[in-house]
Amino acid sequence: MMQPSQCRMARAALKISVRELAKRAGVAANTITRFETEKSRGYADTVAKIQKALEKAGVIFIAENGGGPGVRLRK
Secondary structure (H helix, E strand, O other): OOOHHHHHHHHHHHOOOHHHHHHHHOOOHHHHHHHHOOOOOOOHHHHHHHHHHHHHOOEEEEOOOOOOOEEEEOO
């Protein structure tokens, strides 16, 4: 499951706002803000919607493999 830090990194890489991501994912902007600031862990299905929207936009999620979780953009 996507980590809050990965969500922040992905948005930064795509240069999109919380509101833009919320629109793409079909969730409230406040939901994303609360998830990214770790005030809420988010429901699994909601986090999946956000992750799917980011992946559709070209983000690849990198699992934690000793160096911490990360993201990169698809070529």
